[in-house]
Amino acid sequence: MKCLIIAAGRGSRLWRKARCKPLAPILGVPLIERVIRSAVEAHIEEFFVVTGYRGEVVRPFLDDLARRCGIRLTHIVNDEWEQGNGISVLKAKEVLREPFLLLMGDHLVEPSILKGLTEYLPNDGEIVLAVDRNVRNGLVDLTDVTRVWTEDGQVRDIGKGLEPYNGFDTGIFLCSPSIFDALEEIRRETEGEIALSDAVRLLGARGKVRVFDIGDQFWVDIDSPEDVDKAERVLLKRLAAKGTDGPVARYLNRPFSIRLSRWLSRLPVTPNQLSVGVFLVSMVAAVLFFFPGYLPLLVGGVIAQTASILDGCDGEVARLKFQRTEYGGWLDAVLDRYADAFLLMGLTWHASENGAKGLPLIIGFLALIGSFMVSYTAHKHDALMKDFFSKGRAFRIGRDIRLFLIFLGALFNQPFLVLGVIAVVMNMETLRRIVICRRFA
Amino acid sequence: MKCLIIAAGRGSRLWRKARCKPLAPILGVPLIERVIRSAVEAHIEEFFVVTGYRGEVVRPFLDDLARRCGIRLTHIVNDEWEQGNGISVLKAKEVLREPFLLLMGDHLVEPSILKGLTEYLPNDGEIVLAVDRNVRNGLVDLTDVTRVWTEDGQVRDIGKGLEPYNGFDTGIFLCSPSIFDALEEIRRETEGEIALSDAVRLLGARGKVRVFDIGDQFWVDIDSPEDVDKAERVLLKRLAAKGTDGPVARYLNRPFSIRLSRWLSRLPVTPNQLSVGVFLVSMVAAVLFFFPGYLPLLVGGVIAQTASILDGCDGEVARLKFQRTEYGGWLDAVLDRYADAFLLMGLTWHASENGAKGLPLIIGFLALIGSFMVSYTAHKHDALMKDFFSKGRAFRIGRDIRLFLIFLGALFNQPFLVLGVIAVVMNMETLRRIVICRRFA
Secondary structure, X not given: OEEEEEEOOOOOOOOOOOOOHHHOEEOOEEHHHHHHHHHHHOOOOEEEXXXXXXXXXXXXXXXXXXXXXOOEEEEEEOOOHHXXXXXXXXXXXXXXXXXXXXXXXXXXXXXXXXXXXXXXXXOOOOXXXXXXXXXXXXXXXXOOOEEEEEEOOEEXXXXXXXXXXXXXXXXEEEXXXXXXXXXXXXXXXXXXXXXXXXXXXXXXXXXOEXXXXXXXXXXXXXXXXXXXXXXXXXXXXXXXXOOOOOHXXXXXXXXXXXXXXXXXXXXXXXXXXXXXXXXXXXXXXXXHHOOOOHHHHHHHHHHHHHHHHHHHHHHHHHHXXXXXXXXHHHHHHXXXXXXXXXXXXXXXXXXXXXXXXXXXXXXXXXXXXXHHHHHHOHHXXXXXXXXXXXXXXXXXXXXXXXXXXXXXXXXXXXXXXXXXXXXXXXXXXXHHHHHHHHHHO | OEEEEEEOOOOOOOOOOOOOHHHOEEOOEEHHHHHHHHHHHOOOOEEEEEEXXXXXXXXXXHHHHHHHHOOEEEEEEOOOHHHOHHHHHHOOOOOOOOOEEEEEOOEEXXXXXXXXXXXXXXXXXXXXXXXXXXXXXXXXXXXXXXXXXXXXOEEEEEEEOOOOOOEEEEEEEEEOOHHHHHHHHHHXXXXXXXXXXXXXXXXXXXXXXXXXXXXXXXXXXXXXXXXXXXHHXXXXXXXXXXXXXXXXXXXXXXXXXXXXXXXXXXXXXXXXXXXXXXXXXXXXXXXXXXXXXHHHHHHHHHHHHHHHHHHHHHHHHHHHOOOOOHXXXXXXXXXXXXXXXXXXXXXXXXXXXXXXXXXXXXXXHHHHHHHHHHHHOHHHHHHHHHHHXXXXXXXXXXXXXXXXXXXXXXXXXOHHHHHHHHHHHHHHXXXXXXXXXXHHO
């Protein structure tokens, strides 16, 4: 399916940091890029983008984006952008002769909405509008949003300031070419600006605008720098905890890492570079453990726990910036295993300070073995226990607990004790998994 | 699809060990069970088995098998089994009114042949015969096999001693109920025994027997204890090396383990019990490493290499006896990791015999870390390199090499050196995989 995006307007308010509104960065990714990447995640590969105001700046960016995303992108230049967004849509009349997705260049939308909508087939001459029925949606600016009145799955009326209303126009449409005819009809009868919602109102009165209910999925209209801030907060909040997060990750690490990710997302670093950076931070802690005495142990422990917090950022930034890759996730896991192993090696060295081999060597090995085995068995175990985790009915013993124990061991100057605890906890957990997997297999 | 199996005959020669031919064990699994399990692997769930000679012994076994395999199985009793195998087929006339798979109770067949054949749709009144075109097939007894003459994808003639011939009847048919009509027709005109091949000849003369070429897939007719021996050798040979076998596994371990598996398959032990047993053997080696001096080291090394050989048997027995489970493969991998870890721990202890911590501890840890990381990265790496392995264009660094190095280190009394070699080889291999996976990702 083809996708038309209108991004020709000037944007109503001041944009200080960006050269123009479509390029305004939201957590490091320009607004228009977020819109296009959401559509790409919904498996759309062919785009038509209408540019107008500052188009000479936006179009080279879009050409580069198309190359990076591997999509086809055609520019539609609208010099009459001051005549309203209806004109922007009309400019695409010649190139879109079958049903197409229509998006606003300044509305962030969840890809799942687009996936759901593109599975609809509009009847002849009909368009489908994605409607947000949650009229208490806190992200919506009631003075500016386009309201709709729907009955029997049809949009009956639409407009800013409409009363009564029972939903919001999300700016996401599945159009048939009948939208062009409606716009032409309005152009023949009207002087001045032509808004897309005028055409929707016309079709709605004829019973030709169906409703697609987006449920509680996320969309937000970005009109001002304040909206950017609001959108960033929502995107960050949606990161929150993953189902497989252990208790330390969930309640201690994530709250910090999400704040850090907001800042990191604005820097030109890739998630893989972050993974390597965090690994190097852990290595500093591991090296400190090799020095005798309490101070290096304490500082190492604090750095190890810091690395545990930072460890969430690579995945968070990847999710925030559409940079998730299978390799990235794998590399992060491999580097985490190395980091853990070196921390335990350092701790074992520290614990056997008297210079004698013996128990510390064995306990250290057992701690390392157990830790590795918990990671080694995680894939199968997590797959079996998926439902338990997502319902919060179980928590996962993993890296977050391991590093927090190391931190506590350093804090209380008990490296030997903490190695013992890690050895017991991790090997017992492995044994538990062997039993569980057997029962469910 | 339903499956008819005829197992009513007496079997022409002496069966010493088994109470009757269908229950004769081939590598620990009764002949008739192998036939049924092959069909189950080809996704067949409903069976009709014709029993006659010694049926009172075979039928309880089949009832138990049906329960174990979760299939539906209906007995068809043929008291006239001495009247030829055509009568056995005819007994199923009333219950099989659509196309069905017809198998001989004494022919071992590869499940993939059945999968291929059941994808065929026989035309009206037609049957399909799986034909082995390899007339030099060494498994075939030329004096006893049923030969066929085929032209244009049709069986034109069939019979023992047929000349000329260009294929063998494998005893695997996709039948339509027309086979019953042909058998009835023969019964009306014939006195004495009625063979299935008489009906096939009749249909063949009418152009109603299509050929399904089995290529070089495996089948064998079991008529005598000598055939059992022959079949066992073939089944064992087909185990041979897996694509991901490293060089030590391929050239040293497999030849031994396959011989052992032949013997183990006849014992009432499950593959999971074997996995645990081999793990315990490794643990004996690991414990020996904790004792000072050359002798415990040497004995431990020999036991470790023996465990490496035995480690192939659980998977081999599972494949030989239709006992492969996902859990079994996973458990084996988990126990292997523990075994390796304890061997390396023992070796580290042995290497630091002077009582001082220091280099041995670090090298031991690095050896353990590298070994774990090679296992941890194996899944992704092997998936990417699958084609290379199957074409023999690469060999895999893994457990076989690790345990062989431990054996060599024990043999030459160089525990410290071998820990260093393992540390370097395994960590370099992990690094190589990180680079390779990045390139292919």
